[in-house]
Amino acid sequence: MKVVLFRQHGGPEVLEYTDFPTPEAKTGEGLIRLYAAALNRMDVMVRNGWPGLKLEMPHINGADGAGEIIALGNPNDESSRSSLLRGPNELRMGDHVVINANFGCGKCEFCRAGKDNMCRAWHLLGETVRGTHAEYISIPIQQLYRLPTEFDYHQAAAAALVYQTAWHSLVKRGELQRGETVLIVGAGGGVNTASVQIAKHIGARVIVLGSGKKKLAKAESIGADVLIDRSQEEEWSKAVFLATDKRGVDVVVDNVGTTFMQSLRALRKGGRLLTVGNSGGPKFEIDNRYMFAKHLSIIGSTMSTLDDFKEVMGLIVAGKLRPVMDKTYPLKEAGPAQERLWQNGNFGKITLDIH
16 A cells, blocks of 8 residues: 655655555454545654654554545454444444544543543554554544545544544533633644634634734634734733733633743633643743632643544534635645645645545
8 A cells, every 4th residue: 555654753854655565454443445634733743753752663644534444354253344333333344434543442441431532551543553644544443433425535534633622622621611702822723723613613702813814814714703913912912801801711722832821811710721732842831820819720631532523523524513624735745745734834624635
């Protein structure tokens, strides 16, 4: 099969478009012929490498993917050749599916409690195990969500990681309520564009902080109520304060990290800062006086549970949430695609076309 892989960490020059052995479906797995994959900043971070990261080389990037089931595991079991997960979640050969990249062990106390994204042996597809930037992948059957036959593979791949991440953070962890006001720090990323739509779906008022008129106009087109240009407002927390009649916002979505102090200043008393990442850097300082004086909470999370994934993908399939698409590249051009993402040239999701 054709893949894009790397044999050592480094810049985009380490990526190779080459041949790699096609996997086989093991017991409890489905072999997927992939037609679309999506990019996340994690792909570039893994490619670059960090101290302590240990991968089986060569490594294949990619958390998101969608395609068709072409084989089901355990060939010694006649019933599993045609279908697995019988009942309302039954999957069969030929089904169109999207992948949930959040891998739990299914055995630890967190998995047994339905909190598989907190699994003791947690893995993220494309980060700690080989991913979706390939023609084929074999995936545990519980990680697959069946799509309507007519649903676009690229839309599905674009939605999978970012919408479950935003949904779990905003709705399950942050307990966002109708009528609350949300500040989203950053206009163009996949999780942020998903957060805008989810917040509007819940019935919240959305303030988006972005850089430049073009990205802010796009944020407005997907539902943002108030736009703040950080290139024009260095102390943007003051602009947020004024935009809320000097009350402050109920919730901040801040996946940058180095912006935490302004985010904390933008919150009302009792507000919540939600974070699922640190694109600006992992280490920074905060003034703890804001935390206790304003009764603030910082709430972190990673990905979502299997149940959350099914819930939010149901909204995607129903058209109630719509992934924001940026640009599609052929698989062999994964390098330029990663560079566009890393340089923040995108608004919404970048996908790869896998012929």
